Amino acid sequence: MKVRHRNAMLSITGLNFDPQLSLIDSAQSFLWREHEGRYYTVLNGSGLCLESVQDGFVLHPVNEAEVEDYLHYFDLARDYEGLVGRYAEFPPVAEALAKLPGLRVLNQPTWEVLVTFILSANNNVERIRKLTWLLCEHFGEPVAADGLQLRSMPGPAALAAVPEAALRALGFGYRAPFLVETAKRVRDGFDLGALSELPYEEAHERLVTLSGVGDKVADCVLLFGCGHASAFPVDVWVARLMEAWFPAVRGLSKLKLQRASRAMLGDEAGIVQQFMFHCARCGIMGLGM
DNA sequence: AGCCAGGTTTGGC
Protein backbone atom coordinates (compact mmCIF):
# COMPACT_ATOMS: atom_id res chain seq x y z
CA MET A 1 0.00 0.00 0.00
CA LYS A 2 1.20 3.49 -0.88
CA VAL A 3 0.14 6.78 0.72
CA ARG A 4 0.92 10.14 -0.92
CA HIS A 5 -0.13 13.66 0.02
CA ARG A 6 0.25 16.72 -2.18
CA ASN A 7 -1.88 19.73 -3.17
CA ALA A 8 -4.47 18.87 -0.52
CA MET A 9 -4.99 15.47 -2.17
CA LEU A 10 -4.44 12.26 -0.26
CA SER A 11 -3.99 9.30 -2.57
CA ILE A 12 -3.97 5.75 -1.28
CA THR A 13 -3.09 3.04 -3.75
CA GLY A 14 -2.15 -0.59 -3.75
CA LEU A 15 -5.28 -1.79 -2.01
CA ASN A 16 -8.67 -3.14 -2.92
CA PHE A 17 -11.35 -0.67 -1.90
CA ASP A 18 -14.95 -0.63 -3.11
CA PRO A 19 -16.46 2.75 -2.17
CA GLN A 20 -20.04 1.94 -3.13
CA LEU A 21 -19.89 -1.19 -0.95
CA SER A 22 -17.89 0.23 1.95
CA LEU A 23 -19.42 3.71 2.18
CA ILE A 24 -23.03 3.07 1.21
CA ASP A 25 -24.32 -0.44 0.48
CA SER A 26 -22.88 -2.18 3.54
CA ALA A 27 -24.94 0.10 5.84
CA GLN A 28 -22.18 0.79 8.35
CA SER A 29 -22.26 4.53 7.58
CA PHE A 30 -25.34 6.50 6.54
CA LEU A 31 -23.49 9.76 6.00
CA TRP A 32 -21.89 9.30 2.59
CA ARG A 33 -23.61 9.98 -0.68
CA GLU A 34 -22.72 9.27 -4.26
CA HIS A 35 -22.91 11.96 -6.96
CA GLU A 36 -21.75 11.43 -10.54
CA GLY A 37 -19.35 8.69 -9.58
CA ARG A 38 -17.79 10.46 -6.61
CA TYR A 39 -18.55 10.08 -2.92
CA TYR A 40 -19.13 12.94 -0.47
CA THR A 41 -19.48 13.35 3.27
CA VAL A 42 -18.77 15.75 6.13
CA LEU A 43 -16.07 14.52 8.47
CA ASN A 44 -14.92 16.42 11.55
CA GLY A 45 -16.76 19.47 10.34
CA SER A 46 -15.31 19.74 6.86
CA GLY A 47 -16.49 18.52 3.48
CA LEU A 48 -14.70 15.57 1.92
CA CYS A 49 -14.74 14.05 -1.55
CA LEU A 50 -13.59 10.52 -2.41
CA GLU A 51 -12.81 9.38 -5.92
CA SER A 52 -11.85 5.86 -7.02
CA VAL A 53 -8.68 5.37 -9.02
CA GLN A 54 -7.07 2.29 -10.59
CA ASP A 55 -5.99 0.41 -7.47
CA GLY A 56 -7.16 2.65 -4.65
CA PHE A 57 -8.77 6.03 -4.03
CA VAL A 58 -8.10 9.75 -3.69
CA LEU A 59 -9.44 12.06 -0.95
CA HIS A 60 -9.65 15.84 -1.03
CA PRO A 61 -9.30 18.34 0.46
CA VAL A 62 -6.99 16.92 3.12
CA ASN A 63 -4.48 18.86 5.27
CA GLU A 64 -1.13 17.32 6.05
CA ALA A 65 -2.11 17.17 9.73
CA GLU A 66 -5.23 15.12 8.96
CA VAL A 67 -3.52 12.31 7.08
CA GLU A 68 -3.20 10.02 10.09
CA ASP A 69 -6.87 10.55 10.95
CA TYR A 70 -7.92 9.39 7.49
CA LEU A 71 -5.64 6.36 7.57
CA HIS A 72 -7.44 5.39 10.76
CA TYR A 73 -10.89 6.22 9.37
CA PHE A 74 -10.38 3.79 6.48
CA ASP A 75 -8.85 1.16 8.80
CA LEU A 76 -5.72 1.06 6.67
CA ALA A 77 -3.55 -0.52 9.37
CA ARG A 78 -5.53 -3.76 9.24
CA ASP A 79 -4.47 -6.65 7.01
CA TYR A 80 -7.69 -7.37 5.10
CA GLU A 81 -5.95 -9.61 2.57
CA GLY A 82 -4.96 -11.93 5.38
CA LEU A 83 -8.44 -12.22 6.91
CA VAL A 84 -9.46 -15.19 4.78
CA GLY A 85 -6.43 -17.11 6.00
CA ARG A 86 -6.95 -16.13 9.63
CA TYR A 87 -10.54 -17.42 9.51
CA ALA A 88 -9.84 -20.52 7.42
CA GLU A 89 -11.04 -22.78 10.25
CA PHE A 90 -14.55 -21.33 9.80
CA PRO A 91 -15.42 -22.06 6.14
CA PRO A 92 -18.64 -20.02 6.02
CA VAL A 93 -16.79 -17.00 7.39
CA ALA A 94 -13.92 -17.41 4.96
CA GLU A 95 -16.41 -17.69 2.12
CA ALA A 96 -18.13 -14.41 3.08
CA LEU A 97 -14.73 -12.71 3.31
CA ALA A 98 -13.71 -13.98 -0.11
CA LYS A 99 -16.93 -12.76 -1.74
CA LEU A 100 -16.46 -9.09 -0.76
CA PRO A 101 -12.80 -8.26 -1.37
CA GLY A 102 -13.33 -4.49 -1.52
CA LEU A 103 -15.14 -4.09 1.80
CA ARG A 104 -13.47 -2.34 4.73
CA VAL A 105 -14.89 -1.52 8.17
CA LEU A 106 -14.63 2.21 8.79
CA ASN A 107 -13.62 3.86 12.07
CA GLN A 108 -16.26 6.58 12.21
CA PRO A 109 -16.74 9.36 14.78
CA THR A 110 -18.41 7.85 17.86
CA TRP A 111 -21.18 10.41 18.08
CA GLU A 112 -22.28 9.90 14.48
CA VAL A 113 -22.43 6.14 14.89
CA LEU A 114 -24.35 6.51 18.14
CA VAL A 115 -26.98 8.72 16.50
CA THR A 116 -27.40 6.71 13.31
CA PHE A 117 -27.66 3.39 15.11
CA ILE A 118 -30.23 4.70 17.59
CA LEU A 119 -32.19 5.38 14.40
CA SER A 120 -31.56 1.84 13.18
CA ALA A 121 -33.73 0.14 15.81
CA ASN A 122 -36.40 -2.01 14.17
CA ASN A 123 -35.91 -0.03 10.98
CA ASN A 124 -34.69 -0.68 7.45
CA VAL A 125 -31.53 0.62 5.79
CA GLU A 126 -33.20 3.02 3.37
CA ARG A 127 -35.24 4.67 6.10
CA ILE A 128 -32.23 4.93 8.42
CA ARG A 129 -30.49 6.79 5.60
CA LYS A 130 -33.51 9.02 5.08
CA LEU A 131 -33.84 9.91 8.77
CA THR A 132 -30.09 10.58 9.02
CA TRP A 133 -30.34 12.90 6.04
CA LEU A 134 -33.33 14.71 7.62
CA LEU A 135 -31.38 15.18 10.84
CA CYS A 136 -28.46 16.82 9.00
CA GLU A 137 -30.71 18.83 6.70
CA HIS A 138 -32.79 20.37 9.49
CA PHE A 139 -30.34 20.65 12.38
CA GLY A 140 -26.81 20.42 10.94
CA GLU A 141 -24.46 23.11 9.69
CA PRO A 142 -24.03 23.85 5.98
CA VAL A 143 -20.66 22.72 4.61
CA ALA A 144 -19.29 23.05 1.10
CA ALA A 145 -17.55 20.06 -0.44
CA ASP A 146 -16.07 20.25 -3.92
CA GLY A 147 -18.81 22.61 -5.07
CA LEU A 148 -21.63 20.60 -3.48
CA GLN A 149 -23.62 21.87 -0.52
CA LEU A 150 -23.69 19.31 2.30
CA ARG A 151 -24.77 19.44 5.90
CA SER A 152 -23.02 18.09 8.96
CA MET A 153 -24.54 15.85 11.61
CA PRO A 154 -25.73 18.08 14.49
CA GLY A 155 -23.55 17.78 17.59
CA PRO A 156 -24.81 16.71 21.03
CA ALA A 157 -25.66 20.25 22.18
CA ALA A 158 -27.53 21.08 18.97
CA LEU A 159 -29.52 17.85 19.05
CA ALA A 160 -30.27 18.18 22.75
CA ALA A 161 -31.92 21.52 22.00
CA VAL A 162 -34.34 20.05 19.44
CA PRO A 163 -37.89 19.55 20.78
CA GLU A 164 -39.01 15.93 20.66
CA ALA A 165 -42.16 17.04 18.84
CA ALA A 166 -40.09 18.49 16.00
CA LEU A 167 -38.50 15.09 15.44
CA ARG A 168 -41.87 13.33 15.66
CA ALA A 169 -43.21 15.70 13.01
CA LEU A 170 -40.35 14.68 10.72
CA GLY A 171 -41.20 10.99 11.05
CA PHE A 172 -38.73 9.81 13.68
CA GLY A 173 -41.50 8.05 15.59
CA TYR A 174 -40.67 6.54 18.97
CA ARG A 175 -36.95 7.09 18.39
CA ALA A 176 -37.42 10.85 18.83
CA PRO A 177 -37.21 10.86 22.67
CA PHE A 178 -34.28 8.39 22.60
CA LEU A 179 -32.27 10.76 20.43
CA VAL A 180 -32.96 13.85 22.53
CA GLU A 181 -32.32 12.10 25.85
CA THR A 182 -29.05 10.59 24.68
CA ALA A 183 -27.94 13.93 23.21
CA LYS A 184 -28.53 15.51 26.65
CA ARG A 185 -26.51 12.79 28.37
CA VAL A 186 -23.57 13.39 26.02
CA ARG A 187 -23.88 17.15 26.21
CA ASP A 188 -23.87 16.89 30.00
CA GLY A 189 -20.65 14.90 30.16
CA PHE A 190 -21.12 11.26 29.15
CA ASP A 191 -17.60 10.52 27.91
CA LEU A 192 -17.74 9.08 24.38
CA GLY A 193 -13.96 9.30 24.03
CA ALA A 194 -13.39 6.95 26.95
CA LEU A 195 -15.22 4.13 25.16
CA SER A 196 -12.27 3.56 22.82
CA GLU A 197 -9.85 3.22 25.73
CA LEU A 198 -11.95 1.05 28.04
CA PRO A 199 -12.07 -2.74 27.80
CA TYR A 200 -14.93 -4.00 25.63
CA GLU A 201 -17.09 -5.22 28.52
CA GLU A 202 -16.96 -1.97 30.46
CA ALA A 203 -17.52 0.19 27.39
CA HIS A 204 -20.54 -1.95 26.53
CA GLU A 205 -21.94 -1.58 30.06
CA ARG A 206 -21.64 2.19 29.85
CA LEU A 207 -23.26 2.45 26.43
CA VAL A 208 -26.40 0.53 27.33
CA THR A 209 -27.20 3.11 30.02
CA LEU A 210 -28.01 5.54 27.19
CA SER A 211 -31.58 5.90 26.03
CA GLY A 212 -32.29 3.94 22.86
CA VAL A 213 -29.09 1.90 23.20
CA GLY A 214 -29.49 -1.81 23.87
CA ASP A 215 -26.99 -4.65 23.41
CA LYS A 216 -27.08 -4.58 19.63
CA VAL A 217 -26.77 -0.82 19.10
CA ALA A 218 -24.01 -0.74 21.72
CA ASP A 219 -22.06 -3.30 19.71
CA CYS A 220 -22.50 -1.26 16.53
CA VAL A 221 -21.18 1.85 18.29
CA LEU A 222 -18.20 -0.10 19.66
CA LEU A 223 -17.38 -1.68 16.31
CA PHE A 224 -18.01 1.21 13.91
CA GLY A 225 -17.27 4.12 16.21
CA CYS A 226 -14.81 3.04 18.92
CA GLY A 227 -12.34 0.72 17.23
CA HIS A 228 -13.52 -2.36 19.15
CA ALA A 229 -13.04 -4.88 16.34
CA SER A 230 -14.22 -7.74 18.54
CA ALA A 231 -17.72 -6.28 19.06
CA PHE A 232 -20.21 -8.54 17.30
CA PRO A 233 -23.59 -6.91 16.60
CA VAL A 234 -26.39 -9.45 16.19
CA ASP A 235 -29.27 -8.19 14.09
CA VAL A 236 -31.94 -10.34 12.47
CA TRP A 237 -29.74 -11.10 9.43
CA VAL A 238 -26.66 -12.13 11.36
CA ALA A 239 -28.78 -14.21 13.74
CA ARG A 240 -30.32 -16.13 10.84
CA LEU A 241 -26.97 -16.65 9.21
CA MET A 242 -25.18 -17.82 12.37
CA GLU A 243 -27.99 -20.26 13.16
CA ALA A 244 -27.90 -21.60 9.61
CA TRP A 245 -24.14 -22.14 9.58
CA PHE A 246 -23.27 -22.95 13.19
CA PRO A 247 -25.55 -25.56 14.77
CA ALA A 248 -23.93 -24.89 18.16
CA VAL A 249 -25.63 -21.48 18.45
CA ARG A 250 -29.12 -22.56 17.34
CA GLY A 251 -31.92 -21.61 19.70
CA LEU A 252 -29.82 -19.20 21.78
CA SER A 253 -31.24 -15.83 22.76
CA LYS A 254 -29.83 -12.82 20.91
CA LEU A 255 -27.50 -11.91 23.76
CA LYS A 256 -26.17 -15.44 24.18
CA LEU A 257 -25.75 -15.77 20.44
CA GLN A 258 -23.72 -12.56 20.49
CA ARG A 259 -21.50 -13.79 23.32
CA ALA A 260 -20.96 -17.22 21.79
CA SER A 261 -20.14 -15.77 18.37
CA ARG A 262 -17.74 -13.22 19.80
CA ALA A 263 -15.97 -15.89 21.84
CA MET A 264 -15.73 -18.17 18.81
CA LEU A 265 -14.55 -15.56 16.28
CA GLY A 266 -12.09 -13.68 18.46
CA ASP A 267 -10.53 -10.24 18.25
CA GLU A 268 -11.72 -9.48 14.72
CA ALA A 269 -15.22 -10.94 15.18
CA GLY A 270 -16.85 -7.64 14.31
CA ILE A 271 -14.83 -7.19 11.12
CA VAL A 272 -15.99 -10.54 9.75
CA GLN A 273 -19.49 -9.84 11.07
CA GLN A 274 -19.73 -6.98 8.60
CA PHE A 275 -18.90 -9.27 5.68
CA MET A 276 -21.44 -11.83 6.86
CA PHE A 277 -24.10 -9.17 7.43
CA HIS A 278 -23.84 -7.89 3.88
CA CYS A 279 -23.80 -11.39 2.38
CA ALA A 280 -26.91 -12.37 4.33
CA ARG A 281 -28.83 -9.17 3.70
CA CYS A 282 -28.16 -9.16 -0.03
CA GLY A 283 -28.66 -12.90 -0.53
CA ILE A 284 -25.08 -13.37 -1.71
CA MET A 285 -24.74 -16.53 0.33
CA GLY A 286 -27.61 -18.92 0.99
CA LEU A 287 -28.77 -19.25 4.54
CA GLY A 288 -28.53 -23.03 4.26
CA MET A 289 -32.16 -23.68 5.16
C1' DA B 1 -54.14 -6.42 5.47
C1' DG B 2 -50.35 -8.12 7.64
C1' DC B 3 -45.39 -8.81 7.95
C1' DC B 4 -40.80 -6.99 8.07
C1' DA B 5 -36.86 -3.83 8.96
C1' DG B 6 -28.91 -3.53 11.44
C1' DG B 7 -34.31 -3.32 18.48
C1' DT B 8 -35.29 -0.99 22.85
C1' DT B 9 -38.18 -0.23 26.67
C1' DT B 10 -41.20 -1.47 30.07
C1' DG B 11 -43.53 -4.38 33.12
C1' DG B 12 -44.51 -9.04 34.86
C1' DC B 13 -42.80 -13.36 36.67
Added chain:
DNA sequence: GCCAAACATGGC
Protein backbone atom coordinates in the same frame (compact mmCIF):
# COMPACT_ATOMS: atom_id res chain seq x y z
C1' DG C 1 -32.22 -13.21 34.61
C1' DC C 2 -35.79 -14.33 30.78
C1' DC C 3 -40.25 -13.25 28.16
C1' DA C 4 -44.10 -10.65 25.90
C1' DA C 5 -46.05 -6.67 24.30
C1' DA C 6 -45.88 -1.93 22.78
C1' DC C 7 -43.71 1.17 20.02
C1' DA C 8 -43.77 4.77 14.66
C1' DT C 9 -43.01 4.52 10.05
C1' DG C 10 -43.00 3.02 5.24
C1' DG C 11 -42.37 -0.65 1.65
C1' DC C 12 -44.02 -4.71 -0.29
